[in-house]
Amino acid sequence: MSPEPTAALARFVATARPGELPARVRHETRRALLNWLGCAIGASRHETVERMIAALAPFAGPPQATVLGRRERLDILHAALVNGTSSHTFDFDDTHLKTIIHPTGPVASALLALAEHAPVDGESFIHAFALGTEVECRIGNAVYPSHYDVGWHITGTTGVFGAAAGAGRLLGLNERQLAWALGIAATQASGLREMFGSMCKPLHVGVAARNGLVAALLAREDFTSAPQAIEGKRGFANVLATERDFSRITEGLGETWELDANSYKPFACGVVVHPAIDGCLQLRAAHRLAPESIEAIDLLVHPLVLELTGKKAPRTGLEGKFSVYHSCAVAIVDGAAGQAQYSDARVADATVAALRDRVRAEASGGVAEDAAEVRIRLGDGRVVECRVEHALGSRDCPMSDRDLETKFRGLAGAVLDPPAVDALVAACWSLDERADAGALARLTVPNEGGARAAA
Amino acid sequence: MSPEPTAALARFVATARPGELPARVRHETRRALLNWLGCAIGASRHETVERMIAALAPFAGPPQATVLGRRERLDILHAALVNGTSSHTFDFDDTHLKTIIHPTGPVASALLALAEHAPVDGESFIHAFALGTEVECRIGNAVYPSHYDVGWHITGTTGVFGAAAGAGRLLGLNERQLAWALGIAATQASGLREMFGSMCKPLHVGVAARNGLVAALLAREDFTSAPQAIEGKRGFANVLATERDFSRITEGLGETWELDANSYKPFACGVVVHPAIDGCLQLRAAHRLAPESIEAIDLLVHPLVLELTGKKAPRTGLEGKFSVYHSCAVAIVDGAAGQAQYSDARVADATVAALRDRVRAEASGGVAEDAAEVRIRLGDGRVVECRVEHALGSRDCPMSDRDLETKFRGLAGAVLDPPAVDALVAACWSLDERADAGALARLTVPNEGGARAAA
Numbered sequence: 001m002s003p004e005p006t007a008a009l010a011r012f013v014a015t016a017r018p019g020e021l022p023a024r025v026r027h028e029t030r031r032a033l034l035n036w037l038g039c040a041i042g043a044s045r046h047e048t049v050e051r052m053i054a055a056l057a058p059f060a061g062p063p064q065a066t067v068l069g070r071r072e073r074l075d076i077l078h079a080a081l082v083n084g085t086s087s088h089t090f091d092f093d094d095t096h097l098k099t100i101i102h103p104t105g106p107v108a109s110a111l112l113a114l115a116e117h118a119p120v121d122g123e124s125f126i127h128a129f130a131l132g133t134e135v136e137c138r139i140g141n142a143v144y145p146s147h148y149d150v151g152w153h154i155t156g157t158t159g160v161f162g163a164a165a166g167a168g169r170l171l172g173l174n175e176r177q178l179a180w181a182l183g184i185a186a187t188q189a190s191g192l193r194e195m196f197g198s199m200c201k202p203l204h205v206g207v208a209a210r211n212g213l214v215a216a217l218l219a220r221e222d223f224t225s226a227p228q229a230i231e232g233k234r235g236f237a238n239v240l241a242t243e244r245d246f247s248r249i250t251e252g253l254g255e256t257w258e259l260d261a262n263s264y265k266p267f268a269c270g271v272v273v274h275p276a277i278d279g280c281l282q283l284r285a286a287h288r289l290a291p292e293s294i295e296a297i298d299l300l301v302h303p304l305v306l307e308l309t310g311k312k313a314p315r316t317g318l319e320g321k322f323s324v325y326h327s328c329a330v331a332i333v334d335g336a337a338g339q340a341q342y343s344d345a346r347v348a349d350a351t352v353a354a355l356r357d358r359v360r361a362e363a364s365g366g367v368a369e370d371a372a373e374v375r376i377r378l379g380d381g382r383v384v385e386c387r388v389e390h391a392l393g394s395r396d397c398p399m400s401d402r403d404l405e406t407k408f409r410g411l412a413g414a415v416l417d418p419p420a421v422d423a424l425v426a427a428c429w430s431l432d433e434r435a436d437a438g439a440l441a442r443l444t445v446p447n448e449g450g451a452r453a454a455a
Numbered sequence: 456m457s458p459e460p461t462a463a464l465a466r467f468v469a470t471a472r473p474g475e476l477p478a479r480v481r482h483e484t485r486r487a488l489l490n491w492l493g494c495a496i497g498a499s500r501h502e503t504v505e506r507m508i509a510a511l512a513p514f515a516g517p518p519q520a521t522v523l524g525r526r527e528r529l530d531i532l533h534a535a536l537v538n539g540t541s542s543h544t545f546d547f548d549d550t551h552l553k554t555i556i557h558p559t560g561p562v563a564s565a566l567l568a569l570a571e572h573a574p575v576d577g578e579s580f581i582h583a584f585a586l587g588t589e590v591e592c593r594i595g596n597a598v599y600p601s602h603y604d605v606g607w608h609i610t611g612t613t614g615v616f617g618a619a620a621g622a623g624r625l626l627g628l629n630e631r632q633l634a635w636a637l638g639i640a641a642t643q644a645s646g647l648r649e650m651f652g653s654m655c656k657p658l659h660v661g662v663a664a665r666n667g668l669v670a671a672l673l674a675r676e677d678f679t680s681a682p683q684a685i686e687g688k689r690g691f692a693n694v695l696a697t698e699r700d701f702s703r704i705t706e707g708l709g710e711t712w713e714l715d716a717n718s719y720k721p722f723a724c725g726v727v728v729h730p731a732i733d734g735c736l737q738l739r740a741a742h743r744l745a746p747e748s749i750e751a752i753d754l755l756v757h758p759l760v761l762e763l764t765g766k767k768a769p770r771t772g773l774e775g776k777f778s779v780y781h782s783c784a785v786a787i788v789d790g791a792a793g794q795a796q797y798s799d800a801r802v803a804d805a806t807v808a809a810l811r812d813r814v815r816a817e818a819s820g821g822v823a824e825d826a827a828e829v830r831i832r833l834g835d836g837r838v839v840e841c842r843v844e845h846a847l848g849s850r851d852c853p854m855s856d857r858d859l860e861t862k863f864r865g866l867a868g869a870v871l872d873p874p875a876v877d878a879l880v881a882a883c884w885s886l887d888e889r890a891d892a893g894a895l896a897r898l899t900v901p902n903e904g905g906a907r908a909a910a
Contacts, residue, residue: 051676056669059530061516075514151689156642187611187655188662190645192681194689200642200680203673207643214511218658221506225655226647234606234649 005142005249006230009135010178012253013165018127020254026432028259029126031401032133033440034408034428035094035264036087036104037068041444042339042411043089044069048199052082052206065113066441069415071448076113077210080163084109084206088155090339091201092268092411096133097261097395099140099154102205104262106159107132107166109209110216114167116438122430124170125437130259132166135182137258139230139237141248147241148193156191156204157240163212164219171220183225184215186236266393266403267337269321272304272369275391276324276361279374280331283386291333291355293378299328300373303363310361320347328374329356338410370394401429416446460597460704461685464590465633467708468620473582480712481887484581486856487549487588488895489863489883490719491542491559492523496899497794497866498544499524503654507537507661520568521896524870526903531568532665535618539564539661543610545794546656547723547866551588552716552850554595554609557660559717561614562587562621564664565671569622571893577885579625580892585714587621590637592713594685594692596703602696603648611646611659612695618667619674626675638680639670641691721848721858722792724776727759727824730846731779731816734829735786738841746788746810748833754783755828758818765816775802783829784811793865825849856884871901 043049044067053072061075068083087093087105096103111129120128140147140158148154164185168178188211191204219225230236230249237244267277276299283289299305301324311323320326320342329352330341346352367373368389375385390396392403399407405425412421424443431437498504499522508527516530523538542548542560551558566584575583595602595613603609619640623633643666646659674680685691685704692699722732731754738744754760756779766778775781775797784807785796801807822828823844830840845851847858854862860880867876879898886892 051678055672055676059516059532061514077514151694187647187650188645190643192642194681194687195642198679198681217510221510223506224653226649226653232649239606
């Protein structure tokens with residue numbers, strides 16, 4: 001008989017040692033954190049975040065932790081809530097490919113806030129983060145896909161476990177307390193897919209971060225919960241999923257790492273459009289294409305592209321994310337498809353709009369989901385073409401460290417001055433060696449009057 | 456076609472007028488609040504509450520609201536969390552008989568904390584409380600019993616809606632914002648039955664209160680959620696229940712009131728034992744029975760009594776709650792079966808233990824669940840008997856206002872001095888006429904050194 005999952009996870013988190021974390025996984029944690037920080041900083045002035053802070057700051061506690069990318073400081077619970085929310089606001093954070101969990105948001109938001117209050121060195125921080133995401137994704141593996149199909153936003157429901165486990169590790173909980181923390185997390189698991197398209201989608205990430213942190217803090221004071229919170233008859237997996245496989249939680253625990261299945265989005269829109277954007281950017285770079293030199297752009301794409309992003313004349317930035325036409329046009333004009341390319345202004349831009357009308361897309365069942373063909377006819381009669389086999393960011397073509405840096409600079413650069421952005425990049429890559437992990441958060445604070453978007 | 460439930464509830468809460476609340480329901484709100492306050496004050500020094508405050512107070516905000524029965528003040532979100540938790544700690548709060556929701560805890564805990572921060576008159580407070588419990592119980596009606604059978608602690612999952620609705624009303628949200636508040640509530644709905652028997656059971660009530668309050672505060676700042684949060688394909692009712700009847704939400708809205716189905720526990724143990732206790736107390740009062748005069752107590756009870764509370768030799772206060780023998784013995788000795796009768800000390804008491812051994816119980820399928828027969832043989836040869844048709848607190852024999860006062864005095868008297876208890880009782884009964892509903896909370900604060908249990 002396999003061990004009981006709740007107890008097994010508690011033991012794992014309590015007893016794992018930092019030295020057991022493979023260098024490969026250690027590096028992936030730094031990549032995940034860099035990507036997450038960029039998403040949170042980039043969205044730090046979005047109205048989702050502004051409204052949340054306006055609503056809740058009057059009730060917040062001591063200024064213990066940084067709101068990423070902003071000058072406000074909040075208690076660690078509210079900081080975790082706000083930072084988790086901002087990091088998912090652009091839908092630009094990482095994805096655990098097996099479960100479509102966005103693993104970093106709930107865990108890192110809880111841990112970084114805690115690290116500002118109870119200082120911890122970088123190595124311990126990275127280890128706790130890896131343990132938290134491992135717990136989160138393994139619980140996800142056990143209940144996916146039935147749990148998601150029922151209607152649960154799996155990042156919220158499993159994220160709370162990850163935050164509780166990681167925070168519990170940083171707080172030094174013993175095995176029994178960690179089991180309680182997982183139980184207190186389980187009984188707060190929430191987040192409905194019905195909310196997709198509203199501000200509640202990113203809220204789920206913040207709520208998971210805060211609730212997981214609360215779970216660990218309560219457990220530290222011996223606040224009790226049920227011992228079989230995950231596998232019990234009325235526990236998480238039986239109540240929130242129609243099928244479940246607990247061996248996915250316990251098998252290979254401590255030997256395999258779910259962060260190996262993590263991926264990052266290079267472009268600030270749904271992944272189906274990524275191959276076409278990738279092709280456009282490759283052609284632009286190879287041939288130094290200028291928009292006015294282009295007569296037509298012809299795309300051959302997977303059928304889902306037109307189904308999900310077939311909007312020919314988007315009117316807002318958000319609608320632009322659902323337009324393969326805008327995405328390819330703006331990629332040619334700007335040489336990028338980051339969050340800045342999906343503003344209302346870029347969608348309304350005359351040059352972009354004119355090129356958009358010259359993009360044509362054809363669907364073919366013969367094209368894989370992560371592939372596309374792009375053919376550009378120039379005014380001078382030349383034709384340049386590109387066949388993308390695996391789009392950047394897909395399983396077979398992960399973003400390089402440099403790609404991630406570029407993405408980070410695009411996001412953080414909208415809020416911070418270039419030297420601050422450089423300092424953050426360097427701090428992320430060297431996080432293991434830093435004595436105080438929480439200092440990372442304070443590097444995201446724009447200096448007085450220096451916040452670009454605030455100006 | 457019936458109206459959409461989320462929109463219908465939002466409209467109802469936004470537009471209802473206090474004058475529409477029948478006097479009968481208005482009075483029931485006062486009874487519910489008195490009972491709830493007693494439970495919260497009585498449990499205010501329980502380790503569940505102590506551990507929660509120790510864990511979370513370092514992160515709490517300004518001292519905006521009272522922790523009931525204590526001298527600490529916390530921000531309104533943490534006050535709602537702690538007070539909701541304490542009010543359900545003794546499992547002694549009210550019950551909506553159709554759904555076994557404990558309706559007052561989530562709603563009153565959110566509203567009273569809010570009323571301390573944003574003062575409101577008693578009539579408006581009572582009205583908002585009635586609206587909140589109405590929303591909560593109607594959503595419960597729509598998904599009960601399948602929702603409970605799946606494994607959800609229905610007080611937590613529906614309580615968050617009630618808290619959001621009531622708080623939204625006090626905050627003056629418009630219809631659109633109230634729909635958002637219900638959506639933000641829906642997507643935080645949580646609480647697993649697996650937790651029964653641990654500190655997480657009362658935690659669910661506190662979490663529902665705090666989350667509902669957060670939902671209303673976010674909605675006030677136009678933080679958006681899905682418009683069909685309750686009835687949508689991936690919404691609350693479809694994801695958290697296997698069967699649902701939305702007409703139970705919308706039919707008769709504003710005409711019938713679910714507080715009419717509310718009930719209160721006279722004794723601090725499971726309801727199955729209540730008929731036997733009732734009979735013992737009646738005989739004790741009628742015949743001025745002293746324990747030493749009693750040779751034997753014979754009970755004829757419903758089979759569930761022995762199944763659930765057949766423990767012959769309980770060792771702790773908690774075990775005493777699962778012993779019909781202790782319950783009847785202590786009722787004869789003390790003339791009561793309140794929380795004080797389920798302490799470790801009362802269970803270990805020599806007189807109680809000696810009488811307990813002279814209690815015999817026989818089960819009969821012919822005895823109804825709310826009935827019992829008690830036969831006491833005295834040392835002088837006399838036999839006195841009593842047949843309880845409907846136990847005190849059952850649907851057919853509700854607790855009177857005086858019964859509720861007695862219960863309240865027993866609970867609050869463990870913490871507050873008699874004059875403070877008297878003042879609270881008077882304030883509850885006259886809440887409609889009071890200019891500041893939040894003052895009720897401050898009346899529960901023990902004066903310096905005057906806290907009995909703290910001494």
